[in-house]
Amino acid sequence: MGETTYTPQEGTAAMKWAMQATLDEGDEVIVPSPYWVSYGDIARLFGGRPVTVLCPEANGFRLRPEALETAITPRTRWVVLNSPNNPSGAVAGWDDMRAIADVMLQHPHVLILTDDMYEHLLYDDARFCTTAQVEPRLRDRVLTVNGGSKSYSMTGWRVGFCGGPMALIKGMAKVQGQSTGGISGISQAAAVAALEGPQDGLQVRAAIYRGRRDMALSMLATAPGLRCRKPGGAFYLFVNMEGCLGKVTAGGARIATDQDFMTALLREQAVAAVHGAAYGMSPFFRLSYATSDALFRKGCERIVRFCARTQ
Ligand SMILES: Cc1ncc(COP(=O)(O)O)c(C=O)c1O
Structure with a gap:
């Protein structure tokens, strides 16, 4: 399956179009907690059932692969990952992501939404990594979402972008085409300037x-x-x-x-x-x-x- 990138309005919209394009009534969406407030509601909006998996404080609020493994069922459609995390600030290191990827390789029916919105907000020795980078064999099941809101303080411009498998992106574009006129040219030009300008x-x-x-x-x-x-x-x-x-x-x-x-x-x-x-x-x-x-x-x-x- 080929891959492509897409500018679907802000990051939140990318998540909405992806869920709308893929969820059947009662499908489960695994949301590690603590979580950004919108994931569960977005899943519910399209008939999904959020299933939370606790990321304990004692583990630095990081997702434990064995907890993820236990939560996956035949009805699981998506796993949502978010590092650096809102609200905990936890960052998944390469080894954490590797272990998560190993679990995901065992469950080919599950899609992965990685919300990388805080990619550039890292401190001390924390390093960013994302699922499709750590395990390229998962690329045809990963929707990588990012945007200008946090890294470039462009919240009001409402620009997000994502990359993922062609079939999924096509489905998202179809949903968006019936939902909204899309992102303004001015906002897109501003986002390009932010991404291509000095960092x-x-x-x-x-x-x-x-x-x-x-x-x-x-x-x-x-x-x-x-x-x-x-x-x-x-x-x-x-x-x-x-x-x-x-x-x-x-x-x-x-x-x-x-x-x-x-x-x-x-x-x-x-x-x-x-x-x-x-x-x-x-x-x-x-x-x-x-x-x-x-x-x-x-x-x-x-x-x-x-x-x-x-x-
Ligand atoms: C984890 C996370 N993802 C996504 C968003 C929203 O991004 P956007 O402004 O691109 O919709 C937020 C905003 O608070 C967030 O904290």
Whole structure:
């Protein structure tokens, strides 16, 4: 089967067209958790049944091949992979991807959607790799999705692109043809300029993000009840708040869940973050550091104050 690339509007649209073109009612879509919120809903939209596979904190939120193997059934149509990950920031190394590919080689009826949106947001010694690169024999079953939203901060331009087997891409184009007029020429030209232009800005920006990540990690380490692993990529921290459960905030809110924690934090300190349950893993919350140093520092200070007063 030949391969081709495609510009199907933003990354989210690529995932939608792919699922719409391939899913039958009740087909299973394996979504490792914690996950980006849209995968499950996209599967449901087209009759699919999301099946979550836990990526434990103790394993750095990385997918364990044996857990993936156990989740695959004759009804599995897709496995969704996302590294660097939103919300955990976990990065699958070459060996992780190799082990996942070995599992996938055993299940030829399953397609693989790899969401590589955070490819260029890597820190320390983390290195990017993607499924079709690690195991070329899987290429005719892999849809590799990427876009301008994160790497080039072009979220509003709504440009995504993907590569995959010809038959799948043709199916996606057919669905899209009946759904939308497609991506504007201006956005496409802007994306080409971003991809073909100088890339040194990516490293400068990654260094700024790394500094912000490290600042937050050292501040949050002083917050009673919180602990956070150092993520290797993306621009999120996925913070464990188990130590706050059962406590009462200064404003009198009892913390029974991560959602209670976020609601009280918003009400009492005007800090907005997202509770872990939204990403399929509790008790956590996700902080985004795609904001200014000053604002992020202020937010972290308030989280520390909030936790110190929660007893
Ligand atoms: C993992 C992941 N994939 C895809 C997207 C969306 O990409 P796009 O703007 O190209 O639709 C996001 C946005 O938050 C994301 O976090």
